[in-house]
Amino acid sequence: MADNNPRSVDPATLEMIDRASEAAVATAWDRLESQEPQCGFGRLGICCRNCTMGPCRIDPFGEGADRGVCGATADTIVARNLLRALLSGAAAHSDHGRDIVHALALAAKGKSEAYRIKGPEKLRGLAREYGIAEKDRSDEEVASDLAQFLLAEFGKQEGVLANLARVPEQQQKNWAALGVTPRGVDRDIVTGMHMTHIGVDNDPEHLILGSVRAALADGWGGSMIATDVSDVLFGEPQPTRSLANLGVLKEDEVNLVVHGHEPTLSEVIVAAASDPELLALAESKGAKGINLAGICCTANEILMRHGIPLAGNFLQQELAIITGVVDAMVVDVQCIMPAIARLQECFHTKIFSTSSKAQFPGMTHIEFHEDEAMETAKKLVRLAIENFANRSPEKVCVPKQKEGLVAGFTTEDIFTFLGGRYRPSYRPLNAGIQTGRVRGLAGVVGCNNARFTHDRYHLEMGKELIRNEVLVVQTGCSAIACAKAGLLAPEAAEKYAGKGLQEICRAVGIPPVLHVGSCVDNSRILTAIVEVVKEGGLGDSMDKVPVAGAAPEWMSEKAISIGMYVVASGIFTVVNPPLPVQGSRQVEELLTKTFEQHFGAAWAFEEDPIKGAHLMSDHIDRKRRELGLPPLMYEVPYAPKGNDDPDG
Amino acid sequence: MKRIVADPTKCMACRACELACALAHADTDDFIEAIYEQRAKPRIYIESAGGLAVPLQCRHCEDAPCVRVCPSGALLRLSQNEPVQVDQERCIGCAFCVEVCPFGVIMLRECSAEGNSGGKKAVIKCDLCAARQAKGLQPACVAACPVGALALEEIEQGAKRIRATAARAIVGDMTQTEDQS
Numbered sequence: 122m123a124d125n126n127p128r129s130v131d132p133a134t135l136e137m138i139d140r141a142s143e144a145a146v147a148t149a150w151d152r153l154e155s156q157e158p159q160c161g162f163g164r165l166g167i168c169c170r171n172c173t174m175g176p177c178r179i180d181p182f183g184e185g186a187d188r189g190v191c192g193a194t195a196d197t198i199v200a201r202n203l204l205r206a207l208l209s210g211a212a213a214h215s216d217h218g219r220d221i222v223h224a225l226a227l228a229a230k231g232k233s234e235a236y237r238i239k240g241p242e243k244l245r246g247l248a249r250e251y252g253i254a255e256k257d258r259s260d261e262e263v264a265s266d267l268a269q270f271l272l273a274e275f276g277k278q279e280g281v282l283a284n285l286a287r288v289p290e291q292q293q294k295n296w297a298a299l300g301v302t303p304r305g306v307d308r309d310i311v312t313g314m315h316m317t318h319i320g321v322d323n324d325p326e327h328l329i330l331g332s333v334r335a336a337l338a339d340g341w342g343g344s345m346i347a348t349d350v351s352d353v354l355f356g357e358p359q360p361t362r363s364l365a366n367l368g369v370l371k372e373d374e375v376n377l378v379v380h381g382h383e384p385t386l387s388e389v390i391v392a393a394a395s396d397p398e399l400l401a402l403a404e405s406k407g408a409k410g411i412n413l414a415g416i417c418c419t420a421n422e423i424l425m426r427h428g429i430p431l432a433g434n435f436l437q438q439e440l441a442i443i444t445g446v447v448d449a450m451v452v453d454v455q456c457i458m459p460a461i462a463r464l465q466e467c468f469h470t471k472i473f474s475t476s477s478k479a480q481f482p483g484m485t486h487i488e489f490h491e492d493e494a495m496e497t498a499k500k501l502v503r504l505a506i507e508n509f510a511n512r513s514p515e516k517v518c519v520p521k522q523k524e525g526l527v528a529g530f531t532t533e534d535i536f537t538f539l540g541g542r543y544r545p546s547y548r549p550l551n552a553g554i555q556t557g558r559v560r561g562l563a564g565v566v567g568c569n570n571a572r573f574t575h576d577r578y579h580l581e582m583g584k585e586l587i588r589n590e591v592l593v594v595q596t597g598c599s600a601i602a603c604a605k606a607g608l609l610a611p612e613a614a615e616k617y618a619g620k621g622l623q624e625i626c627r628a629v630g631i632p633p634v635l636h637v638g639s640c641v642d643n644s645r646i647l648t649a650i651v652e653v654v655k656e657g658g659l660g661d662s663m664d665k666v667p668v669a670g671a672a673p674e675w676m677s678e679k680a681i682s683i684g685m686y687v688v689a690s691g692i693f694t695v696v697n698p699p700l701p702v703q704g705s706r707q708v709e710e711l712l713t714k715t716f717e718q719h720f721g722a723a724w725a726f727e728e729d730p731i732k733g734a735h736l737m738s739d740h741i742d743r744k745r746r747e748l749g750l751p752p753l754m755y756e757v758p759y760a761p762k763g764n765d766d767p768d769g
Numbered sequence: 770m771k772r773i774v775a776d777p778t779k780c781m782a783c784r785a786c787e788l789a790c791a792l793a794h795a796d797t798d799d800f801i802e803a804i805y806e807q808r809a810k811p812r813i814y815i816e817s818a819g820g821l822a823v824p825l826q827c828r829h830c831e832d833a834p835c836v837r838v839c840p841s842g843a844l845l846r847l848s849q850n851e852p853v854q855v856d857q858e859r860c861i862g863c864a865f866c867v868e869v870c871p872f873g874v875i876m877l878r879e880c881s882a883e884g885n886s887g888g889k890k891a892v893i894k895c896d897l898c899a900a901r902q903a904k905g906l907q908p909a910c911v912a913a914c915p916v917g918a919l920a921l922e923e924i925e926q927g928a929k930r931i932r933a934t935a936a937r938a939i940v941g942d943m944t945q946t947e948d949q950s
Contacts, residue, residue: 161788
């Protein structure tokens with residue numbers, strides 16, 4: 122509950138929240154207040170609306186109804202609801218992946234001048250991996266075959282996902298034993314939906330395993346394909362410097378903010394924004410230039426590849442408009458609040474929806490199609506320029522905060538970077554962990570959630586981990602939170618990291634918190650751990666590696682899918698808030714305990730970010746002990762527990 | 770004395786009041802812990818009748834049958850204008866009060882949440898959230914209702930409101946009658 126907790130720990134955000142109050146404009150935090158108290162049945166997951174004999178709900182006090190009209194128990198209802206929510210998340214990621222592959226197919230056939238194959242090395246690597254002929258063939262020919270091959274992964278009706286070949290043997294065995302080996306991206310999502318229909322699957326454990334299969338089809342399928350093909354099409358990201366927070370918006374330039382998730386349009390807008398004709402038009406309107414900035418994951422995509430600054434994360438989308446200097450906001454899919462459309466009544470910002478999948482009452486819809494990408498992008502930039510003159514000077518209020526960062530680490534470059542140009546391998550990373558200079562790795566990812574003080578959980582957890590010698594990798598809005606607080610700058614190592622981690626960061630010139638991309642790029646964390654396993658010395662399976670995950674402010678259904686594929690891949694994961702499963706002891710027990718036997722990893726629910734970081738450290742320490750690794754090289758504030766202590 | 774007044778025409782049967790009530794009477798702010806660890810129970814009940822959902826809880830009767838029949842002095846009223854309270858330490862669990870309550874809103878329950886008596890059973894009922902009211906807060910059920918179907922008010926105040934509505938209805942009827950003529 123919101124209680125009297127501050128709404129954010131980010132000064133720019135707090136300033137703009139005050140600004141919103143002055144302007145009598147409601148934000149997500151105000152709307153949350155009007156939603157309180159929120160429904161306990163929903164939070165516990167014990168309300169079922171899957172058929173119209175209902176809605177049914179189970180009495181958590183154990184006195185009233187213990188079954189729905191069809192006879193479903195709390196355990197069934199909770200598991201079925203979790204599966205449905207997860208499927209929506211898996212579908213969102215995977216459909217994003219399909220769009221990127223579609224763009225690759227068009228680019229390969231020369232049907233879209235806006236796209237070129239900018240990652241030929243990755244293209245040919247993938248072709249070799251999938252057995253697509255690439256020698257003596259042009260990039261376009263190879264790309265065309267690759268696109269067809271990957272599109273078939275979505276519609277696959279028989280066999281299993283091709284990317285299973287990337288999965289370490291132990292994980293494959295675990296999945297086969299439980300019947301959760303992912304088969305086809307669309308198939309596993311559709312089968313999951315079928316399972317949730319009234320009178321189909323009613324066994325709680327079987328339902329949860331259905332969710333695991335769909336999540337794996339996302340993580341190792343849809344999301345991973347999205348990441349791979351984005352790298353092929355838009356180029357493999359390279360470490361790049363940029364800035365983050367609302368202070369990147371410029372009072373004397375045309376500001377165009379892209380918000381959403383798919384890089385297909387934002388990539389082309391980057392090109393359009395440097396078009397000389399449009400720059401001249403901007404100047405003729407009195408602007409000093411065209412300033413592009415991003416919110417949410419589309420921001421992460423163009424940050425990694427072009428150094429485009431981050432205006433903010435999920436809960437800052439309204440606040441960007443309230444600065445009064447955003448001339449256009451271009452949105453596509455996922456995490457776009459319909460609330461922002463109404464802000465156009467108070468502020469001059471024009472908001473354009475662009476996806477054939479997502480329309481918003483009050484926004485202007487300019488539908489984007491890959492084959493006319495550049496025309497659409499230029500049109501949108503022009504509309505932004507033309508709106509520059511409509512700013513109301515009395516409404517302009519841009520916070521000063523903008524923090525330096527380095528982003529753009531990938532599986533391919535991230536740890537080879539650690540090895541340096543002349544010895545590019547994962548050896549230095551593995552060696553760092555093996556010698557105890559670095560304790561282990563942690564992925565801290567996920568959303569913002571208005572129910573919890575904005576950014577606080579990401580920052581506290583991130584800082585606690587790095588000061589305890591855990592190297593942190595981040596994606597999504599979590600990465601943006603830490604970027605704004607300076608954790609993604611190399612200097613953060615001196616300021617916040619433990620001594621061993623500091624030494625590594627100093628030696629290679631990396632920050633202690635590494636930005637590895639957008640939320641589909643959580644697949645990069647999977648492939649990075651696979652590389653760690655392959656490098657050797659840290660166990661022959663993903664669940665043996667001293668690594669943990671967390672989503673300390675999650676809110677979207679995509680996060681459920683991410684968490685599930687990460688856990689099922691052998692990575693212990695702490696989340697806040699808890700999954701909406703606490704109305705069923707059986708399901709909660711399955712996820713937080715029994716999964717350990719199934720996958721070598723389980724979920725944990727912990728609100729306190731420091732305690733969450735400690736759970737992660739405990740897990741990493743247990744893995745270190747199991748591998749027989751030596752004690753940490755330097756003393757740490759949160760010391761490993763003795764060998765006699767039971768884990769956790 | 771203010772009482773909780775329910776409007777069954779507004780109640781959506783979401784049972785947010787039940788959850789909030791149980792939490793307000795537990796020794797924790799954690800909803801999950803209250804329900805599953807402490808086995809906290811609500812003192813407000815949503816009954817269904819005639820297609821409506823009717824919230825019910827202790828009426829704090831002027832001549833309360835529960836207070837009359839209680840042999841151990843566990844049900845008591847500190848003074849004339851105070852709500853009827855339960856002293857769970859004194860309760861012997863005979864359940865006479867449960868039998869005589871005309872509204873069925875007194876229940877015999879394990880009272881682990883309140884002054885833990887080692888799983889002993891004692892009666893529980895609405896105390897008008899005396900502890901919350903002492904802090905200037907509304908009773909938990911009233912605060913939790915998302916549609917304003919519950920209110921804490923003097924019964925005279927409620928009666929005045931009903932009179933006002935009735936008066937409007939009468940005048941409305943007359944106006945309509947005039948219009949028709």
